[in-house]
Amino acid sequence: MKKIIITANSSWYIYNFRLSTIRYLQERNYKIIVLAPQDEYSSKLKKYGCTFSNLYVHTGGVSPLRDSFTVMSYLYFFLIYSPFCVLTFTPKATIYTSLITRLIKTPTIVNISGLGRSFNSDNFLTKIVTTLYKISLKDVVACFFQNNEDKSFFLENELISINQAYKISGSGVDLKKFRFSPVDFEKPLRFLFCGRLLKSKGVLVLKAAAEILKREFGEDLQFDVLGIYSSGDDAISKEEVASWDKDVNLRYLGVSDSVKDIVKDYHFVVLPTLYREGVPRSLIEASALGKVLIATNNVGCTDVVKESINGYLCEKNSIDSLVDAIKKTLDLSPNSYLEMAKESRLLAESKFDEQEILKMYYSVIESIV
Structure with a gap:
């Protein structure tokens, strides 16, 4: 049985975003080894038949000493497992894995799921990360991009060749699991943010x-947050989250392994992200469920949110623009809301079926000699 290593910066990420990939490959007789930091989701991955190894990854930015330990850990695991190929997700995992696999001649398939905070502006960090991508990705088998803007950036800057570049529609969604789930358009209108608790996500x-909106409209609107805590200077602390209910009636719902069972009861899903997303999974899943979407007019988000068709766009890091976008929802009639909800579902069916993405991955893996 051929072994495939899947690696990312957290077990939570792999369990929530890549479990379908794991199961698809297992059904085709591949043994899956997961390399990621250990957390409460590591044991869940083991229950699905994965071999799990704990990997140290410093998530608080660039630290040469700590990151060198991650690189050596990767080298150790690749040598003891001798995988047939490696699939990488998240930036550090992609860069460090590809550097090692280039040296030891192990076929590697990477996924560029957005460029993140490093590319918010053209600074020294951007130049470092760009250089690391150029060095590490030279020999990868395939580089999957979730939007055309990121693909164009890598090609124009000669970080990869055209033969390595593949475009996929985000992470996709299980359309059978995430079924169309409209809700009655009646007050209170319910808005949900679903994602990591990071400042750069626009929380x-x-x-x-x-x-602002609660002062004006009171109980007619309800705002909730669902997501996992993170670490580093971009993270929002537990102490701050605990104060939200008292301050603005922005409720924190905690973390859930059954996101669809929560999202289906909301009218709107909101993602005012500040950085370059791939194609946000939360918006894709919400689209499949038939939710009307509100998100930043930014790379990745505009692949899912079509202005006044299935949602509304706001400007990056603009409170006033987000307020205006949310206010537009108050002018909807029940029929116009339902039509927008249907448009979200149709978009998910036409663009984001995860089966098509899994088939593309499998095709590339099978092409490796």
Whole structure:
């Protein structure tokens, strides 16, 4: 049985975003080894038949000493497991894995799921990361991009060749699991943010907008947050989250392994992200469920949100723009809301069926000699 290593910066990420990939490959007789930091989701991956190894990854930015330990850990695991190929997700895993596999001649398939905070502006960090991508990706078998803007950036800057570049529609969604789930358009209108609790995801922008809107519309609007805590200077602390209910009636719902069972009861899903996304999984899943979407007019988000068709766009890091976008929802009639919800579902069916993405991955893997 051929072994495939799948690696990312957290077990939570792999379990929530890549479990379908794991199961698809297992059904085709591949043994899956997961390399990621250990957390409460590591044991869940083991229950699905994965071999799991704990990997140290520093998530608080660039640290040469700590990151060198990650690189050596990767080398150790690749040598003891001798995988047939490696699939990488998230930036550090992609860069460090590809550097090692280039040296030891192990076929590698990477996924560029957005460029993140490093590419918010053209600075020294951007130049470092760009250089690391150029060195590490030279020999990868395939580089999957979730949007055309990122693909064009890598090609124009000669970080990869055209033969390595593949475009996929985000992470996709299981359309049988995430079924169309419309809700009655009646007050209170319910808005949900679903994602990691990071400043760069726009959580604090939503908090400020919710405070303004709750003062004006009171109990007619409800704002909730669902997601996992993170670490580093971009993270929002547990102490701050605990104060939200008292401040603005922005409720924190905690973490859930059954996101669809929560999202289906909301009218709108909101993602006022500040950085370059791939194609946000939360928006794709919400689209499949038939939710009307509100997101930043930014790379990745515009692949899912079509202005006044299935949602509304706001400007990056603009509280006023987000308030205006949310206010537009108050002018909808029940029929116009339902039509927008249907458009979301149709978009998911036409663009984001995960089976098509899994077939593309499998085709590339099978092409490796």
